[in-house]
Every structure is written in C-alpha cells, then in structure tokens.
Amino acid sequence: MDNEAVLNQLTALYEKQKQLAKSAGQRKGQKPQQKATRAELINQFSFHAAAQIPPSHSVVRQTVIGYAYPPCTVPLADLEPITINELELETVHRGRVLVVRTLGYPSRIQAVQNAIEDSEGSVDRLAVYNFDMRLRPEQILPKGQLLAVKEPYYKVTADGAPMVRVDHPSDFVILRPEDSAIPLQLRPKLLELVDSPSAWKAKGNAAFKARDYRGAIELYSNGIEFDQTNPTCHQEKEGSTHLLQLDMYRNRAQANINLGRYEAALADAEASIISSDDLASGEAGLVNSNVKAFYRAGIAAYHLQSYDKAQQMFESILKIAPMDSDAQRELQRVRRRLVEQSMGAYDFEEMIECAMTVDKRLDVADFKANVTVQKTVDRGHGLFATKAIKAGELVLVEKALFVAFNTDEGADQSVIMNLNTGVMSVGTHPTRLVGAVHKMLHSPKLAEAFSHLYDGGYEPRGVQVVDGVVAVDTFQVEAALDFNGFGLPSDPTAVDRDMADQATSSTGVWMTSSFINHDCIGNAARSFMGDVMVIRATKDLEKGDEILMRYKNSDDDIESFQKTVLSSWKFTCSCALCTAEAKTPEPQRQRRLELIKEARAFLQANQISEQYPPTPVLITKAEQLRAKIEASYGQAQFKNLPRQGLQDLSLWICTAHILGAQHKVQTAAAAVLRDLGFMISIKKNKVSIERTNCRMDMSGIYAGMYLAVSYYRKGQNEVGKQLERFTMEMYETIHGCMLGFEEKFGVIKG
Numbered sequence: 001m002d003n004e005a006v007l008n009q010l011t012a013l014y015e016k017q018k019q020l021a022k023s024a025g026q027r028k029g030q031k032p033q034q035k036a037t038r039a040e041l042i043n044q045f046s047f048h049a050a051a052q053i054p055p056s057h058s059v060v061r062q063t064v065i066g067y068a069y070p071p072c073t074v075p076l077a078d079l080e081p082i083t084i085n086e087l088e089l090e091t092v093h094r095g096r097v098l099v100v101r102t103l104g105y106p107s108r109i110q111a112v113q114n115a116i117e118d119s120e121g122s123v124d125r126l127a128v129y130n131f132d133m134r135l136r137p138e139q140i141l142p143k144g145q146l147l148a149v150k151e152p153y154y155k156v157t158a159d160g161a162p163m164v165r166v167d168h169p170s171d172f173v174i175l176r177p178e179d180s181a182i183p184l185q186l187r188p189k190l191l192e193l194v195d196s197p198s199a200w201k202a203k204g205n206a207a208f209k210a211r212d213y214r215g216a217i218e219l220y221s222n223g224i225e226f227d228q229t230n231p232t233c234h235q236e237k238e239g240s241t242h243l244l245q246l247d248m249y250r251n252r253a254q255a256n257i258n259l260g261r262y263e264a265a266l267a268d269a270e271a272s273i274i275s276s277d278d279l280a281s282g283e284a285g286l287v288n289s290n291v292k293a294f295y296r297a298g299i300a301a302y303h304l305q306s307y308d309k310a311q312q313m314f315e316s317i318l319k320i321a322p323m324d325s326d327a328q329r330e331l332q333r334v335r336r337r338l339v340e341q342s343m344g345a346y347d348f349e350e351m352i353e354c355a356m357t358v359d360k361r362l363d364v365a366d367f368k369a370n371v372t373v374q375k376t377v378d379r380g381h382g383l384f385a386t387k388a389i390k391a392g393e394l395v396l397v398e399k400a401l402f403v404a405f406n407t408d409e410g411a412d413q414s415v416i417m418n419l420n421t422g423v424m425s426v427g428t429h430p431t432r433l434v435g436a437v438h439k440m441l442h443s444p445k446l447a448e449a450f451s452h453l454y455d456g457g458y459e460p461r462g463v464q465v466v467d468g469v470v471a472v473d474t475f476q477v478e479a480a481l482d483f484n485g486f487g488l489p490s491d492p493t494a495v496d497r498d499m500a501d502q503a504t505s506s507t508g509v510w511m512t513s514s515f516i517n518h519d520c521i522g523n524a525a526r527s528f529m530g531d532v533m534v535i536r537a538t539k540d541l542e543k544g545d546e547i548l549m550r551y552k553n554s555d556d557d558i559e560s561f562q563k564t565v566l567s568s569w570k571f572t573c574s575c576a577l578c579t580a581e582a583k584t585p586e587p588q589r590q591r592r593l594e595l596i597k598e599a600r601a602f603l604q605a606n607q608i609s610e611q612y613p614p615t616p617v618l619i620t621k622a623e624q625l626r627a628k629i630e631a632s633y634g635q636a637q638f639k640n641l642p643r644q645g646l647q648d649l650s651l652w653i654c655t656a657h658i659l660g661a662q663h664k665v666q667t668a669a670a671a672v673l674r675d676l677g678f679m680i681s682i683k684k685n686k687v688s689i690e691r692t693n694c695r696m697d698m699s700g701i702y703a704g705m706y707l708a709v710s711y712y713r714k715g716q717n718e719v720g721k722q723l724e725r726f727t728m729e730m731y732e733t734i735h736g737c738m739l740g741f742e743e744k745f746g747v748i749k750g
C-alpha cells in the first residue's frame with residue numbers, strides 16, 4: 001500500500017472511531033440492551049485462539065485512546081464489590097471492584113479478551129489493554145482464572161456490544177484461589193490447605209520451576225507472611241524458621257529478577273543476607289546461601305544502574321568465596337560500567353558492532369556527569385552543561401527507558417489514534433507505550449523520574465504504589481511519550497544516524513535527553529547506537545549553557561514548519577533562524593520558495609554521476625540559480641546564519657567541480673560550509689572556524705574533505721590537516737564515533 005492510501009485508510013478509521021466514541025458517549029449510564037448469552041460467549045471463546053493476530057499487510061492495527069480516566073488508587077480490600085448486572089455503560093465505577101472468573105480461552109487482537117462470569121452467574125466480555133507483551137495471552141487471561149477488575153470501566157465497543165475494559169495494568173489483579181476478595185460462589189470447591197511456611201516455599205519452588213514467576217512470587221510472599229503472622233506455627237524445625245524465611249526472600253529475589261522487577265529483587269536479596277551470628281551457627285550451606293543473596297543483590301543493583309552497590313555486592317562474594325567465577329566476571333562487567341559512568345569512556349565501535357550483530361539493547365552505563373536538569377526562564381525545564389564542553393566532546397550518553405525497534409519480533413505497522421488530542425501516530429508507538437508502562441509498573445523510582453517529563457499539562461498526581469504495583473496512568477504516559485519520544489533510524493551503520501527514516505521506524509524514550517529543548521540551530525547533535533543515544537557538542541559550550549537540539553529539521557517553508565512544531569510540541573520556535581525568517585519580507589520569502597522549488601527540479605533532472613559529469617554550461621546555470629537564492633537570504637537577516645535552501649544546490653556545484661575543472665572546488669566547498677553556518681577564514685596557514693550558528697550534516701563532511709584535499713593538492717598540508725581534523729570531528733559528532741570514516745571519506749584523499 002502506498003503512503004497516500006495508508007493515510008486515507010487511517011483518516012477514515014479515525015473518523016469512524018470518533019463517530020463511534022460520540023454515539024457510545026450518548027449511552028452513558030444506560031444498561032446494555034443486547035448482550036451475548038453465556039452460550040454465545042462460550043462459543044466465541046471456545047477454542048484456542050491465543051495466537052490470532054490479524055494479517056498486518058491488509059489491516060492497519062489500531063489502538064484507540066478514548067476516554068482518558070486515571071487508574072484506581074484504592075487498595076483492593078477497600079473497594080466495594082459490584083456485579084456485572086450493576087454495571088452502567090460508558091462509566092468508570094469508582095470505589096467498586098468486579099471479581100470474576102474467565103470462562104473460555106483468551107483471544108488477542110489489540111487487547112487480550114475472554115468471556116467472564118461473576119458471582120451471580122452473569123456473563124460478559126473482558127478486554128485487557130496494554131498487557132505485558134512478553135506474556136502469552138493464556139498467561140494473562142487463562143481459562144478459569146479468578147481476577148479482580150478495580151474500578152471497572154464498562155464500554156460500548158465498535159460492534160455495539162458492551163465490554164469491561166482495562167486500560168491501566170494496575171487495575172487488573174489476578175487472584176489466588178484463597179484470596180478473601182473472592183465471593184463464596186466463585187471460590188474453588190476444594191482449597192488446598194497450606195499450613196506451614198515450608199509448604200508455601202515448596203509450592204513457590206514448584207511454580208518457579210514451571211517458570212510461573214508471578215505465581216512463585218505470590219507463593220513465597222504468602223509463606224513469608226504466614227511465617228510472620230504465625231510465630232508459633234513452625235515448631236517443625238527448631239531454630240531454622242528464620243533461615244527458612246530468608247530462603248523465601250532469596251528465592252523471591254530471583255523470581256523478581258526474572259521478571260525484571262529489580263527494585264523488589266534488590267530489597268528481597270538484601271533482606272535474605274544471613275547475619276554473621278547465624279553464619280556462626282555453622283550450618284552447612286549457609287555461606288553458599290549468602291553467595292546467592294549477594295549475587296542476586298548485585299545483579300539487581302546492576303540493572304538499576306547502581307553500579308557502586310553492585311560492585312560492593314560482588315566484592316562481598318569474593319570475600320567469602322574468592323574463587324567464585326560468576327562474581328569475578330560480574331565484577332569486571334561492573335567496573336567497565338563504572339568507567340563509562342564516571343568518565344564517559346566507551347568502546348563505541350564495539351557498541352555499534354553489538355547492535356548490528358547481537359542485540360540492539362546494549363549493556364552500557366549512562367554518562368550524565370556533564371549535564372543537569374534545571375528550570376528555564378520560559379520553556380519549563382531544560383538540560384544544562386555542568387562544565388565547559390569542547391566541540392565534538394560528549395554531552396550525554398544515555399540508554400533508553402524503552403525502545404520499540406521495528407525489527408523486534410511482532411513489530412508491526414500499527415497506529416495509535418488519540419481521540420483526546422487528535423494525534424495519530426503510526427509505527428511502533430503502541431509497543432513503546434506498553435514497554436514504558438511495564439517498566440514503571442514495578443519500579444516506583446522509574447515512575448517518579450518519568451512523572452517529571454513534560455506531558456502537556458496533565459494534572460500531577462504523584463506516584464502511588466497500590467496493592468504492590470505502581471498505579472501507572474497509561475493515558476498520561478502516552479501524553480508524555482507524544483512530547484518526549486524520539487524516532488531512531490533503522491540502520492545503525494548509516495553515517496547520519498540522527499533522524500528517523502520512516503513513519504514505521506523504531507521509537508523510544510530517553511529520560512534525561514527528554515529535557516532538551518528545541519532550537520533549529522542548536523549546539524548538540526544526537527546519534528543512536530542500538531538503544532543508546534549519544535549526544536555530542538557541535539560547538540564549544542560554557543558551563544551553564546543550555547543544551548539545545550533540533551526536534552525536526554526545519555523546512556524551507558517556515559510557516560509549515562512552525563505549524564508542525566506547534567501541533568506536535570505546542571510551542572512556537574523563536575530561535576535565531578526562525579526570527580530571521582520572520583523578519584524577511586513576505587514577497588522575498590515567497591520568491592525564495594519558488595527558487596528553491598526550481599533548484600529541486602534542477603537537481604532532480606541533473607543527478608550527478610562520475611560517468612557523465614555535468615557540462616560547464618550546466619554548472620553555470622546552477623551557479624546562477626544559487627546566486628539568486630543567496631540574494632533572497634537578506635544579508636541583514638541572515639548574517640552568519642545557515643541558509644538551508646542553498647545546501648543541496650551548493651553541494652551539487654561542489655561535486656560538479658570535483659569531477660570537472662578543479663580550480664573552483666575550494667570556493668564551492670567553502671560555500672557549502674558557509675551555507676551550514678560555518679564561517680571559515682584561513683590566514684598564514686591557520687584555519688579559524690566561527691561556528692556560533694553552525695548546523696552539521698553530511699554535506700558538511702563532504703565539503704570539509706573536498707576543501708582539505710584542495711589544500712593538500714596545493715601543497716598547503718598544514719591547512720589541509722586542520723581542515724581534515726575539523727571534518728573528522730564533524731563526522732564523529734553526527735555519527736557518534738569514527739567507525740566508517742576511513743572507508744567513506746578517507747578515500748576522498750586518494
């Protein structure tokens with residue numbers, strides 16, 4: 001399907017969804033008129049359809065963001081039960097909880113769905129959105145599952161039938177058979193009596209072995225609680241009860257690690273460390289238990305990027321088990337992270353290699369020592385330099401909170417239609433939303449950090465942990481992602497790895513980089529290596545300077561550029577470039593747009609090839625056109641500023657001279673650099689480059705190398721060397737590292 005057809009299809013779908021939402025809204029508070037019967041529902045969910053996903057080629061998968069309601073923040077125990085028959089359409093039932101059992105096998109399209117029945121035997125459909133995509137549908141809504149929907153949202157669906165809809169993962173609680181929230185009618189007839197901590201531990205171990213880590217965590221928790229609330233329960237093994245409890249903490253730590261719940265894992269692992277008094281009792285295996293406890297604490301701390309703590313844990317192991325090879329290996333790994341974190345010393349080439357061949361989610365630390373988040377005068381928060389940073393040096397290296405790669409398994413062209421904001425985002429956005437939400441669900445720390453990202457003015461509610469999970473508001477997360485998400489290019493070897501290439505490209509969110517405000521010129525450039533963003537300075541920065549980057553490349557047509565910025569990020573850019581445009585008289589701007597159009601047509605019709613170099617007549621024509629465009633950039637407004645509309649044509653002229661008479665290369669290459677905002681002057685073999693208003697891109701690297709070579713050819717090697725160094729620095733800044741420079745640009749030297 002071509003782009004226009006997709007766009008038409010999406011617009012039609014959006015309109016339809018808006019219409020549906022409107023007519024559904026009119027039924028607010030009503031009871032459903034037509035509902036599927038138990039038999040119909042059982043029939044609908046009667047076979048194993050877990051793998052059902054619509055064919056992605058003909059149907060654009062859609063996630064509709066409709067009524068944005070906040071998640072429940074009341075503990076399950078404080079909610080009043082509600083039955084299916086009491087539910088009212090288009091209503092979030094605040095203060096209530098619906099306890100149900102699933103009737104059939106789950107199906108999955110955008111949501112995982114199943115038929116449900118309540119304590120009165122009434123039936124309906126349940127749809128769980130934003131589920132953890134690492135889980136299979138049958139792990140979320142298996143047949144016969146008892147579960148609670150906190151403050152249920154009862155919704156009219158596209159087919160007119162009702163459905164209980166869960167948008168926030170924390171509103172959905174899987175219940176164990178013995179949970180007191182389960183009404184008598186839904187309770188399993190036979191409840192296994194578990195009456196000792198060791199029995200809970202055994203059950204936990206069995207669940208763990210079956211890779212049911214969620215289940216194992218609950219079972220160990222029950223065991224720990226049982227132990228704490230029944231102090232006399234275990235005469236089973238005098239003296240060892242305390243150790244049994246520590247075993248369960250230790251095992252729960254591993255289950256938490258396996259689910260990526262590192263904060264809980266660290267707390268569990270630390271709680272499971274056996275004291276020196278207990279160790280002195282000399283029971284066999286206790287040292288080994290502590291090795292496990294320290295190891296798990298170390299791994300959890302590592303994933304939380306608490307590298308000092310991780311180091312301490314692995315060193316503790318080596319004190320009691322000096323030959324432990326796992327601890328030795330992990331200690332080495334941590335030490336590398338500590339060097340990266342404190343000094344910004346990375347092996348970037350290895351990172352690109354790893355992203356290309358092994359895993360795009362890289363194992364590296366963040367380097368944030370050069371920046372800090374501060375309030376700005378008029379644009380909320382911003383990111384500022386904590387020390388002077390030279391052009392080309394690292395400003396920030398940051399691993400993403402989450403990236404949805406378009407190469408991930410199951411990655412698909414899908415669309416989020418936000419009926420509240422009117423924004424439609426096509427690509428991997430739905431995956432990014434779910435990924436970010438699930439990262440926060442078990443990490444109050446991450447949720448707290450994320451809550452500071454700009455979200456367009458959502459009412460701040462703080463981070464609340466309810467029933468053991470963070471009540472993450474998926475609507476708010478989506479709003480924040482709209483403002484703070486970045487697109488990534490799909491090719492990690494591409495030279496200019498800044499902008500995303502297509503609507504369907506990978507998308508991610510980086511927490512610190514999110515504070516960088518926009519400027520069309522800016523003073524920093526980003527590149528990506530796997531899920532790591534590398535930001536370097538494009539000019540010398542002073543301590544206290546605000547870091548600024550362009551969110552999107554500015555358009556020749558300033559009006560349309562400003563419109564996009566306003567609709568996407570809700571501000572009007574007032575940078576030096578936009579101000580210069582605004583000061584340019586309208587007829588002059590219109591004239592320039594016409595000339596740029598003419599230049600585009602010229603470039604399209606006269607693509608350069610080595611085989612057929614452009615004729616002198618053609619080059620003269622290009623130069624005349626360039627002169628006209630140059631004149632349309634008023635000297636008064638654009639003194640020392642980049643002139644975007646000239647860039648492509650200038651590079652064409654420069655390349656044409658390279659292939660033809662060489663004597664004009666120098667002027668042509670300098671013109672390309674001038675159009676990017678570099679003011680170059682060469683006096684007595686000394687190259688000075690004024691770059692206050694520079695922008696960097698690939699044309700600059702070509703021009704820089706051509707310029708350097710032209711001086712080498714004239715025997716002015718000193719000048720050539722300085723220009724080559726400048727070009728290499730530009731390459732490193734926009735590419736992140738020097739990998740590939742020699743192959744692609746070294747050859748220009750011949």
Ligand SMILES: C[S@@+](CC[C@H](N)C(=O)[O-])C[C@H]1O[C@@H](n2cnc3c(N)ncnc32)[C@H](O)[C@@H]1O
Pocket residue numbers: 378379380381382452453454483484514515516517518519568569570571572573574
């Ligand atoms: C990714 S956030 C940047 C950090 C943000 N200033 C904050 O306080 O968190 C994007 C938002 O910052 C603001 N912003 C960014 N650049 C701006 C600029 N040049 N002028 C005014 N506001 C800007 C806009 O509100 C935009 O939607």
